[in-house]
Amino acid sequence: MGEDQMTYALPTWPSVASTLSGDKVFRREWANVFSSGFERYIHEPEISVPDDWLGSALLHLKELGSLVPGWDEASALSIAPSLVETVSSFISSKLVLELRSKPDIVPTFEGGLLIEWHTEAIDLIIDMRPSDEPSFYFCDNETGEEVEAYLAECPDAVTSAFAKLSHER
Amino acid sequence: MAVSSVSSDDQGFRRVRPLHLVKDPKVVGGWRASSAAFEDDSDGASMSVYLRSIVLDIGLTDKDVVAGKETKWAVAAIPIQVLVEEEQVVEPDPIVNALVSHPCDPAHALVNGVKKPKTRRERISKASPLVFIVP
Incomplete structure (x- = not known):
């Protein structure tokens, strides 16, 4: 991931350029995702301060984890406990808890979980599936640019998305 | 471009379960359906909708979709x-x-086509406001 790639979003997102140190933090954290896998990343130190949102989100995740096969009155799969644990750890991470905008967590019929942020500036969906690598959808609502890829394929876009989320007020 | 036998001026009413609602400050009311709500059925059938024109023709409203x-x-x-x-x-x-x-x-219709790309489902989701939520 070279510095030339790092300029990918800067021309259209000056707020990221003006806070490069913050961007570097995100880049380092996400580097863990891509070098060692999602599961290792989420064992980053957690914020110990109680958070009402986190408590509600973890309870919601627990409920999603108890969905039975056919929860859609058809053939939807249940959510694997390991996936619930992975997402629980991710949303408990400093990266997520420090964001002002908190995500929604949505089950898919295939037994996956979507972690969704929708703000004025961006739409970001991280797609966690039981039998596939994590992927994402990102839309910059200022430029209309959309990106859909595996997390590991397009780290700069994910970094930019979190940088934008971190500047949401 | 795909050819549909239904008028492009019509709308498809799609039922959205509570688990598939997400916050979005960009839409009126602050809530919309997740892209997860716009997949084909888990049993392999195409996504179902109810055509607005027929719903109204038979004297019903959007509320009746979630009766x-x-x-x-x-x-x-x-x-x-x-x-x-x-x-x-x-x-x-x-x-x-x-x-x-x-x-x-009588208003039931099927939406046939590939819905795998997230970009596609998200664009459909963004273009589809919630018109009724069961209180």
Whole structure:
């Protein structure tokens, strides 16, 4: 991931350029995702301060984890406990808890979980599936640019998305 | 572009379960359906909608789409034009003699086409406001 790639979003997102140190933090954290896998990343130190949102989100995740096969009155799969644990750890991470905008967590019929942020500036969906690598959808609502890829394929876009989320007020 | 036998001026009413609602400050009311609500059915059948024009023709409203559903079930109105632009083909599929009938059965339609790309489902989702939420 070279510095030339790092300029990918800067021309259209000056707020990221003006806070490069913050961007570097995100880049380092996400580097863990891509070098060692999602599961290792989420064992980053957690914020110990109680958070009402986190408590509600973890309870919601627990409920999603108890969905039975056919929860859609058809053939939807249940959510694997390991996936619930992975997402629980991710949303408990400093990266997520420090964001002002908190995500929604949505089950898919295939037994996956979507972690969704929708703000004025961006739409970001991280797609966690039981039998596939994590992927994402990102839309910059200022430029209309959309990106859909595996997390590991397009780290700069994910970094930019979190940088934008971190500047949401 | 896919050819649909349904007018592009029509809308498809899609039932949205509470688990598939997400916050979005960009839309009126602050809530919309997740892209997860715009997949084909888990049993392999194409995504179902009820055509607005027929729902109204038979004297019903968007509220009737979620008749009997619990609180926070919602109805998303998908513009048929958007479905066509996303390479979906909407085919009327009125349900007759169903074991468990629904008041909107005559308006039932199938949305055929590939829905795998997240970009596609998200564009459909963004274009489909919630028109009713069960209180």
